[in-house]
Amino acid sequence: MLPFAxxxxxxxxxxxxxxxxxxxxxxxxxxxxxxxxxxxGGRGAGRVVGLLLGVLWVWIGVAFIGGALAEFHFWASRLAGVFVAQGLMLVFALTLLARHGFGWPGGLAGTVAVLVMAYAMVGHVLLEVLLLGTPWAQAQYVGVVPGPTMLFTLGxxxxxxxxxxxxxAIIPFLWALVTAYIAWELGLWLEYVPAALGVIAFVLLLVRWLYPGERRLFRSDA
Incomplete structure (x- = not known):
């Protein structure tokens, strides 16, 4: 049960x-x-992408969860450490090891990636303001709060x-589940949308590991 309304x-x-x-x-x-x-695309691009995402996750862990949320939630310090760990993993895997490049894959993966990133960047904020009447000052912006940043990272x-x-992708996926719990506990129905999109994106990432026909499933040029 969350300790706030x-x-x-x-x-x-x-x-x-x-x-x-x-x-x-x-x-x-x-x-x-x-x-x-x-x-x-390109492996050099991957280095910069990892660094940028890592900085954002560390910032959210320290400034939002470890700072703004700390006095309202007794687990804030632990959650802050989880976000910092996610940021460091992104920097280590994408920037330091540089084992991954990026590029437009087309197909299902590309379509879902664009959908979830577009929603993370502008969709959620607009729905908050236009549908719920949330003031702009209280809206959730990508890069500075967990939900949209989780979704953008999975994309x-x-x-x-x-x-x-x-x-x-494990910590972003877990935060998608946390987002669903927050939606249910606080009655914030709009939060089910990023939670569902996050789960869908994670499932596609999981299928890429488990399904032998990944190229046929995910690429339009296969």
Missing amino acids: AETLLSIFGQYNRGIWPLHGVAALMVLVALALALV ILLLAQPRPALIL
């Missing part, structure tokens, strides 16, 4: 957004650069070539 969570987002402004713009620029490099991993280490 939906109104409190929105208030946390609002205080946090006001406190870090205008870093939203910096995070948005980092997200756009990561997306552009992932679509262009980026769908563009990785060859298939990425599945461990890179």
Whole structure:
């Protein structure tokens, strides 16, 4: 059971957004650069993508979960460590080891990747404001809060070539499940959307590991 109500969570987002402004713009620029490099492809692009995503995850762990959320949730310090660990794994696997390049795969993987990243970048914010009447100051922006960043990361991993280490997607997947729990516990029905998209993206990543006919399933040029 969560130790706060939906109104409190929105208030946390609002205080946090006001406190870090205008870093939203910096995070948005980092997200756009990561997306552009992932679509262009190449192993060198993968190094930069890993670094950008890693910085965003570490920032969210330290500033949002370990900072803004800390006084409202007794597990905040542990959760902050999990987010920092995810950021370090992304930097290690994509930037330091540089075993993965990126590129547009076409097919199902490419379609889902674009869908989840578009929703993470602009879709969720617009639905919050237009459907729920959430003030812009209390909305969730990619790169600075967990939900949209989780979704964007899974979308980026769908563009990785060859298939990425599945461990890179475990924490984002778990946060998708946490998002579903938050939606149920607090009655925030819109949060089911990023949760569902995150699970779908993870399932596709999992299938890439388990299904021998990956190329036929995921690539339009196969």
